Amino acid sequence: MxxxxxxxxxxxxxxxxxxxxxxxxxxxxxxxxxxxxxxxxxxxxxxxxxxxxxxxxxxxxxxxxxPADDGVSLGRRARRSFAEHFATLVRAVSCDGDGFADGLHGLAGLARDHGGLPAALRSEVALRALESACRAPGAHRALQAVTVPDLLETADRVERALRPLSxxxxxxxxxxxxxxxxxxxxxxxxxxxxxxxxxxxxxxxxxxxxxxxxxxxxxxxxxxxxxxxxxxxxxxxxxxxxxxxxxxxxxxxxxxxxxxxxxxxxxxxxxLRTVYPGMAADGFAAVGESGDSQDPDAHGDGRTLVWVGRVEPAKDLVGLLHAFAAVREEEPGARLRLFTAPARDEESAGHLAHCRALAAQLFPDEAADAHAVGDSPVSFEEIGGPDAPEPADAYAAGSVVVLSSVVEGFPLSLVEAMFCGRATVSTDVGAVVEVIGGTGLVVPPRNPRALADACLALLRDPERRARLGAAARARALELFTVEQNLAAFRGIYLELISRSPVRRPAEAVDADGGPVPFAHPAEAQVAGRLSGAAHIPSWAAEAAFVPLAGADGPETATEVPR
The missing domain is CATH 3.40.50.2000 (Glycogen Phosphorylase B;)
Incomplete structure (x- = not known):
């Protein structure tokens, strides 16, 4: 296929x-x-x-x-066709009405037959159609204040989105x-x-x-x-x-x-068919298998919370630091280790600096070195570098993994923690509840007090941590591995092909549209090697010496290809 x-x-x-x-x-x-x-x-x-x-x-x-330009200029008739199709499309956009599909497929046919679509989508004709759609009755209220720079920006972005048509x-x-x-x-x-x-x-x-x-x-x-x-x-x-x-x-x-x-x-x-993304579990196997022990000490430092991820406002490290301050009031020996990916830009670096400053403000009497892991209750440690710890080592550093996000899609770090057999405390965002499935604690986002209470509950109950960690690892290995993802798409590919009509090339169809006999071999490719022989096509392997009953004597063997 x-x-x-x-x-x-x-x-x-x-x-x-x-x-x-x-x-x-x-x-x-x-x-x-x-x-x-x-x-x-x-x-x-x-x-x-x-x-x-x-x-x-x-x-x-x-x-x-x-920018794209295929060097084609539309003729008068093609320009008229473009104006009609594009006006239909943008009227549907401005009013959230019908006609979008007709306009889209009309532009696709125009691009296939004539070309010239990139230039046409940035032309004055396109800008006029956009402005007319914005002023039309029933248009979105926000479009009443549209300006020429707005029209130019929109035309540019729409052309890029429609680039596949050309x-x-x-x-x-x-x-x-x-x-x-x-x-x-x-x-x-x-x-x-x-x-x-x-x-x-x-x-x-x-x-x-x-x-x-x-x-x-x-x-x-x-x-x-x-x-x-x-x-x-x-x-x-x-x-x-x-x-x-x-x-x-x-x-x-x-x-x-x-x-x-x-x-x-x-x-x-x-x-619709949900297929979870596959993640490689091999790198976390050693930590997860060590956590299979019923010994609570095998599940990491019982006083340490771990957070792993990229530093950005959506991860709400500020809320996590305030929650940890509440944890420290009741459990003075608790620690928080933040394993961060390298800053990708100035904004990420600035947010990380803000979080460091907040940690120093919340814990002024603690060790001054925010990078240290020893006596400091909060440490910022980078992963992903040549000398940095591996992700599995980060999860192994503590007994409870925390996810504090206010916005999240599919929580990859949460699945990694589950592979490692760690108990988790997470905020109820994105697909968190679906991923956890009852194997961890979930609290509302932007609620440091609830986050702190959940962390304290697990820090004080090692048996519960071990039980939740084992259940989490079993769930992750069942649902979120690369193997289950491949198996799902292997079946989906075959299902879709089995439901699709046969598409025959021109040389395989006769004048009446019917199939030409023997236009294609029975097998185009044989994977691997056949036992006892090499390079034997499937039709030859199926040929046999079929015994035939003779009229006047014993059976003789005659080669009959099937």
Missing amino acids: RIGMLTEGGFPSASGEAGLWCDRLVRGLPQHEFDVYTLSRGAREETAAPELPAHVRLARSAALWA LDWYEDDGLASADLCHAASGGPAALAGLLAKRFCGVPLLVTEYGVHLRGRYLEGREDGLSAPVRALLGGFHRLLAREIYAMADMITPGNTHARRWQEQCGADRSR
Whole structure:
């Protein structure tokens, strides 16, 4: 089976959990051929050249970050067609009404037949259509204050989101030859799969471990976009997600939190199937197996709380420090070890400095060195460097792992703690409750007092810690390993192919549209080596000497190929 893997900023060139998941999936299913198509979001991804496994037939990429121009200028009739289709699309966006799909597929057909779409989407015709949609009756109230810079910003971002319409990925040697398109996210990556289904009839599978639409909403606020631009882009991505969900043959959310988003955007429940992301458990096996002991001391330092993650406001380290101050009032021997990933930018570094300063303010009479682990109740230790501790060592350093986030998708650090057999205290955000499943304590977010009480309950009860840690490890090994993820997608691929109509190439179809006999061999490829012989095709292996009864004598052996 040939799979067209569609990613945005992920495998094979980019790092991060999405890229890591794609890499594990592709390498874990060597019985299939993969064609990898990547929409890159930065120059660094364009220059990366990773080594790909042998069953990856090709890897192609297109840039979303750079301006695009195919050098084509639309003629008068094509310009008129573009204006009609684009006006239909943006009217639906401004009023959250019907017509988005008609406009989108009209633009796709125009790009396929004529080209010139990138320039047209940045043209004065497009800007006028946007402005007219913003002034139309029934338009969103925020659009009444739209300005020319707002229109220019919106046109630029919409053109980048629609970049897949202008790509040459849908030819016979591209996605048209795939048996299945698997989009590793929503948005532009899934849009490429949507076009492959429309133009070539290729089934579409969409996987979302982080909901693309939610990310676009947050991105608009983080980028400081004006209210009219946020309203236009929010409406565009919402309707795009609705169309993708409506046309996908199957959608696999990574958790019920993502599933609820998809259902709210119109996804059919019958085509939704939750598949948890697979994580490698091998690196945590030693810590987890040592924690299988009934000895409470085997579950880490009974006085130490551990936190592992990236330093950013959404992780609410400020609330955790205040909660730990309450813990110290009742348990003076308690300690908090914060294992942080290296700061990615100035904002992360600044937030880390703020947390260090807060720790020094909350514990003024303690050891002054915030990096020390000895007598200081709070330590900041970096992981991920050449001389830094491994993640498994971080979880082994304490008996209770804390997650204090106010915003969270799928809590990867929580699953790692479960692999290590650690009891956990978490805030009720994202997919936390679904992941924990009763094997840890969960408290409301932004509630330091509740967080402190839960931590104290586990610090004072070693038997309960051991019991919860063992249950957590068993749950993680059952649900969240790479093996279960691969098994799920192996079955889904076969199911979708079995439900899809046969697509025959032109040379395999006669003048009446029927199949040409023997146009394809019975077996195109035999994996491995046959016992006792090499390089024997399956049809030859099935040929036999069939005994035939002679008319006047004993049976003779005649070679009859089947």
